[in-house]
Ligand code: FES
């Protein structure tokens with residue numbers, strides 16, 4: 001993030017904190033239960049967003065050196081990410097061209113890949129090296145069995161994307177994240193070191209996982225005994241950057257930064273959770289001094305998901321930094337699994353039961369509105385996020401204006417009353 005932008009963001013934060021407000025969307029948004037629990041919609045999302053758009057699957061420090069690899073499944077597609085001898089990140093189907101076995105598992109370093117089934121040996125360039133003990137049995141086979149199937153892959157600013165269907169990944173990645181690359185370059189993701197990962201399956205739609213990170217409105221009530229004492233609740237900057245939703249949420253220590261005499265030395269970054277919500281399934285976070293990379297995939301339809309956290313720390317690490325980094329992985333995972341994830345699961349079950357017809361995002365939750373609009377737009381859905389005509393009263397209006405008791409909560413929903421309750425795909 002450029003210096004000038006940092007100063008601008010810091011001033012916006014200062015203004016928000018001083019006025020006890022948060023960035024607001026121009027409208028509140030009603031979201032029907034089907035947006036989360038429909039198997040048909042999930043299939044549409046998988047097709048449009050997971051298969052036909054570039055997906056951010058790894059960061060450069062997953063594969064820092066030639067020969068480094070990462071086996072990674074994108075829903076039902078097993079991929080093998082590899083840094084080849086020339087330093088290029090490449091993606092192959094993790095499927096041997098003999099009879100389809102996975103040629104590698106996990107993460108590590110190899111000079112070549114030996115298939116566990118019959119020991120065909122594959123190079124980092126995806127080409128066959130040897131078929132041991134095959135008695136020339138494949139000499140007459142077509143040459144396509146000599147190469148792993150390659151998937152389009154593009155690496156930029158420390159991000160590694162793949163494209164499962166279609167072509168032109170570089171232009172598509174630029175379309176998706178071009179606006180955030182200057183921010184990310186400052187974070188020097190390639191200079192960070194992979195620390196560790198955690199993963200779990202949750203009984204909820206994959207979008208609920210991201211919803212939990214797209215607002216700070218819940219910090220004070222839900223995290224009152226964990227992170228709330230350190231973080232401001234419901235004072236967050238939110239910007240749309242093409243398909244990415246950008247959030248900056250300050251910690252209470254940011255007050256110190258405002259006291260620095262030289263304005264050009266002030267930066268919000270060491271005092272903020274700086275998030276990039278990249279539809280459909282990634283949350284990339286610069287957290288004070290390190291990087292958290294969250295990915296989520298639907299599992300077997302609408303009602304389950306697989307969440308994974310990867311943590312990266314600025315390198316090189318001494319022993320103290322390494323201890324701190326590992327402790328951080330445990331702390332983050334502890335808070336999210338004990339406090340955030342149970343909410344996602346309980347909301348999903350209420351919607352899936354059919355008892356709850358819809359839910360609503362307030363104007364004070366703009367990142368949620370923008371993220372879900374991105375999803376709806378990608379699948380061409382107007383019916384899934386219905387338009388409510390100007391002047392009509394939302395069915396749950398009374399419930400909305402009664403709900404909660406904080407000043408900021410009232411402000412978030414009350415302002416909506418003076419606006420037309422209106423949203424459709426043209427507003428996106
Ligand atoms: S399946 Fe890989 S060598 Fe047979």
Ligand SMILES: [Fe+2]
Pocket residue numbers: 212213218219222223340
């Ligand atoms: Fe949370």
